[in-house]
Amino acid sequence: MNDSLEGNGKRAVGRRAILIAGPTASGKSALALDLAERRNGVIINADSMQLYEDLRLVSARPSAEEEALVPHRLYGILPASSAFSTGAWLSLASRELDAAWQAGRLPIVVGGTGLYFKALTEGFADLPDIPEDVRAGARELADEEGVTGLKSALAEAGDAEAAAGLSDPQRLARALEVIRATGKPLALWQKEQQSAPILTDEACDRFVLAPPRPWLHERIERRARLMLSEEGCEEVRALLAKGLSGKLPAMRAIGVGEIGAYLSGEVEYEQAAIRLTIATRQYAKRQETWFRNQMAKWQRVDPSTELDTNALL
Known part of the structure; x- marks a missing residue:
């Protein structure tokens, strides 16, 4: 990362960011905290469960003591009674990125929700709202029949492309929701509605933690x-x-x-x-499979070894 030093000793980061993805329990939060302390950073949450205020320990959110060391954003902001979409997260994350840049801080986006990172770096399709009964039906099918049942239902509904090309249960269920609710395949919605990425490859350092x-x-x-x-x-x-x-x-x-x-x-x-x-x-x-398939070009880091954070960037 080509940072320069401002007159006050802080790093002038421009509109750059660090992205840290990885499977649960791989040490993402600790690495982000270390980098934030060294680089005048702001940590922005990219984990869908850590958004909920009711789940600090269960979701392994940073402790109150850790959050007091450097600014943490988008942690514990939602009641458990609410649902939250990737698009809603992207809107909030974009706002937090802008705020960090304006304050002369380096945003460090960290979490395990691959769809959030994909939306941030590849653009996002603003899909229509899905009726709750349709969403519930897709989830129930996923729970009862798994990937095989979802693929069969997708092909029957008219989205053979998704049925053949997807293997992740969550993404299959999402494709099924969309075509059942709108009659239009997910890929077509994405092609028509895709927005530009907020962060390009050149604007960020991207890491996936890949432990033994x-x-x-x-x-x-x-x-x-x-x-x-x-x-x-x-x-x-x-x-x-x-x-x-x-x-x-x-x-x-x-x-x-x-x-x-x-x-x-x-x-x-x-x-x-x-x-x-x-x-x-x-x-x-499942997370590792996603990162391997969807983030193949991201730099792999082994957190089981002693990391030199200065050498990473």
């Missing part, structure tokens, strides 16, 4: 135990007490169902820890 699998699995297991701590259980207990729909994104976060089963006495502590560990590993694997 055993190292990541050990950290995931430790996180599962932390989520089952008294604080984590109390967080989930308070969330469940609100009586919200189980179809809301916050209620579908990894940890809510598993800890809820433990709190209700459905499973013992060890079984809950195993369930949490397995679910988180599966999620990390």
Whole structure:
């Protein structure tokens, strides 16, 4: 990164940014904090679950102490009762990027939600609102029949391209929602509505954390135990007490169902820890697949080694 120093000693970053993606438990937040402290940075959240105020420990949001060290933006800004789209995140993130640049700070966008990064760097198609019954039907099909069922339903609905070209359950479900609601394939909507990227390749340094699998699995297991701590259980207990729909994104976060089963006495502590560990590993694997397929040109960084952050940029 070609930063220069201003007269006050701060780095003049222009309209540049650092992007840090990676699977859950890979150390993204710690790396972002280190870089922000060294580079007069502002950390901007790109993780869909860390948007929710009810899920600090369960979603592994930075602690209050960490947030006090450098500015953190878009963390804990939503109630669990709300849903949030990629387009809505992009609008807020764009605003935070502008604010950071105007303040002479370096924005550091960090998280595990691949769609957010894709929208930021490749442009975004402003898709129509999907009726909740259509969205619920696609999610139910995904839960019951998985990728095979989604592909079959997509082909039947008239979007053979998405059925043949997609393999991620979330993206397949999204394509199914769109064609069922509008009668138009997702690819056609994207072609007609695609906006310009907010950050070009030349305007940012892009990193994907790619840790060795055993190292990541050990950290995931430790996180599962932390989520089952008294604080984590109390967080989930308070969330469940609100009586919200189980179809809301916050209620579908990894940890809510598993800890809820433990709190209700459905499973013992060890079984809950195993369930949490397995679910988180599966999620990390899906994230890694996304990053490998969608972010092939991003620089890979192994967080299991001692990183020289100055050498990264």
